[in-house]
Amino acid sequence: MRAGAADRVSGEGEKRGRKASKETRRQQLIEATIDSLAKRGYSETTLADVADGAGLSRGIVNFHFESKDNLLVATLQFMSEEYADHWNAALDKAGPDVASRLWALVHADFDRKICTKRKLAAWCAFWGEAKSRPTYQALCGARDVKYQETVIGLCAALKAEGGYSYEPETMAVSLCAMLEGLWLRLMMGDGTTRERALEAAVEYVVTVFPNHLTRQGPKS
Template sequence: MTRPALQTDPRPPRTLSKDARRAQLIEATISTMAEFGYSRTTLTAVAKRAGLSHGLVLFHFDTKENLLSETLDFLSEEYRANWQAALAAAGDRPEAQLEALVRADFNPVICTRDRLAAWCAFWGESQSRPIYQARCGSNDEHYNRVLEGICAEMNLRHGYSHDPARVSRLIRISIEGVWLDLMTMAAPYATEEAMATVWLGLSALYPRQFQPLT
């Protein structure tokens, strides 16, 4: 006797693990911040975006401040893991490491409109700055030290004489600047153009290792 094939229920599960539910709410928070900004993001708005009850958001995060702080932690850790993985795969040549760091910032997982808008929200409103410094300051310092070290190594290996601190700062603010352009221009250019803009700066700083992207 042939048994009928089992049918797979296409509907999502009614319940999720605690970690999965928290991840869902953090993604909803990122999306809500992208639309409303930092101060106008509320637990009610996040619950509505996630399709869940206000009480469930309270159960997982207690307060809006906790939810926003943990959202910032998530973004910071996602960003750190992204650039460190890119750097680990780049090998020991400083030009390959520099290329890896720049390309990592335009990874389509990281460089999305919602994520850029959420970063801008945390950067731009005064009430979020103490939270940002407390949560992200050490990660930022680590990234800056790594980037400066790569620029110093470019001098040693390739005969440049740039000030590593200033050059690394220039590269960093170039990336952050095109990120801001992507969020604030009425008709923003494509992500590929944003990276090409940063690349033009690299080609001016290190012309023997980098050529402008076409």
Template sequence: MTDNPTKPRKERKERKENAEKRRAQLLEATLRSIATNGLARTTLATVANEAGLSQGVAVFYFQSKNGLLTGAMRAIYDLYDATWRSALDAAGDDPAARLAALIKADFDPAICNSESLSVWFAFWGEQKFTPQFAEVSAEYDAPRGRAIRDVCADLRPEASRSETDRLADWIDTLTDGYWQHLHVFPKTTDRTASMRAALELAATLLPQHADRITR
């Protein structure tokens, strides 16, 4: 009887797919636990319970609470990264449209919602105490920062790089502020209105491009 060489490959593929599914299940459960319990009260046990898995499974895939939390932080940043990059690609070559796309991406409901904001602020609040969190933030924030600075430089070619970098910081600081308001005052702060206000500020700072930014 001849062995079937495709069977081991199929089994390895299924094991890999199952492992990826379990990891994703645990990371999603971690994010839900952080939103519900906060970072300090999120444990391997709360995550396993949220995921409907044993605590041993969580330990097998992530070894420790810190490994699990760092993986969850990467997961939420991966979604943010994919969102702004996709928006930028869809915007085309017009720098005004690209700036608007970057601003709108910050208010995309997939990443700007009450649960996600709770997670973002929980992680940011721990950055100075947990080097791994700061490293993850720096890794993902760097390309996003370059993207908005480059767009602002394209919109004001006559200005110095320090001036356009400052312009980018103003815009980013405003959207960060609206995230904070949406997190702290969800009943009185509206996501769509906040996005429009951020676009209006960008248009005010760049009046020659205003109609294309707020379009």
């Protein structure tokens, strides 16, 4: 390899390394923000807390995000995208069978990757601020609509297959409220475990969709 080509390859490698380092540090700061929100709450979280939690200087936090507001928006965006990617992946893995898709969607909410004490507490902190912060509402709004539409579609397909008498939109609201309520119970730390919450969710859908689901899973 000629010297000029080698220099170009070396320069490109260094550029990729700097980019990777930047992304790694941003992610470190976001994870530290989640930890701080879980530990201290929204109002008590500071840039200094986040920097200390990430093991980085406050100057690094300022470099990447400039302000606490920017850092919190980035953290909410990360959590929202992670959640959406997670349930979409669960549906893709489940395949076309509608009962299997609903089963996968319910289980996705209680997966260890998503349903952790620190992330639930961080969600709770953001939800407490959402009403007075339109940015937060706008950030999650489109994904919430997509999720709701997906659940309505599943309920409509299950009704068509099973001859149920419910209205799909009303049932979708009920199902989403049940899942959100179980997350709230987990956030409150009243002794409900992730496993117990999943059992409760399964009991609900088995009762509502008896022609499609059993406690062991979708009927074949």
